[in-house]
Amino acid sequence: MNLLKFFHKYPSEEKCLAAYAKIRLKQGITCRKCEYETKHYWLRTVKRFECKECKTKTSYKANTMMHKSKIELQKWFILIHLMTSIKKSMSALEISKQLGMRYDTVYNAMHKIRVLMGKRDNRYQLSGTIEMDEAFFTTVDFLRDKDEPLKRGVGSQRKTRVLVLVESEYTGLRAKEAKRYGKASDHKKNRRMGYAKMIVMDEDSTSPTINYELEQHVDSTTNAISDDARNFKGVGNVLNSIKQMKFDSKDAMKRLPWVHTVISNAKRMANGVHHSVNKDYLQNYLNEFCYKLNRRHFQRDMFDGMLAASVSDTWF
Ligand SMILES: [Zn+2]
Structure with a gap:
């Protein structure tokens, strides 16, 4: 959906309310008095849902991502649209200028969308x-230096450890054959990238910690390949196998092409x-x-998915 189509579909607060009410009614609303999901009616004039059983009214934002938010619904829609339709990431500063909103308000709302x-x-x-x-991502720890002024780039610069996992299937194409399939370098065409995950780790990333994360994020039938980093020794008993390879750093792109591409693109972002990223928000x-990388081939609009998710995910 481009910007014109977006504003054609959601030209006003009323249209956004109507669309949002429809999604909420479809997903079902739990009445706080009845304490279970009851039939509700949408009362357009007072912008509330009414329980058919007990007449208790529920705000349209209650128990959603926008719970108690003072931001108009249309602005939430625009934020979600900008964050899902633009391939690159936009800064809160840029968006706050475009929408005439306070920087802090935009910053917090954008982080809620990222959590979702x-x-x-x-x-x-x-x-x-x-x-x-x-x-290792460069981050700033504002809490540690709370006496220092919160200027851009000021704070204790440090590196935050991130575990990066990227599905990468061998295509069976030899370098020569792979070359015919496009501009990307040969070794990349040897492997096809699937989904990716990036997980911010504690300062000490011992094998139990890594295994714990792998157990959450990776199916137990998975085979992993990595470099011979000491951290990964003793890792992988939650997986089918792990193969650690010893190679020169100049060959890293050849041996683990996709994980390195993902890392360098994420660092650029x-x-x-976002410049000095607060370590607490890096995740x-x-x-x-x-989220965007994993949906790069999706035909369906990410906006609708996010909107529906903002209602259905448990926020409280
Ligand atoms: Zn009720």
């Missing part, structure tokens, strides 16, 4: 063959668009990055 994106992707586990690696930025 993460919840969606956490429903799926990776499978098949995965490339596995660890990356984090440092290029959210990575959620957005992976």
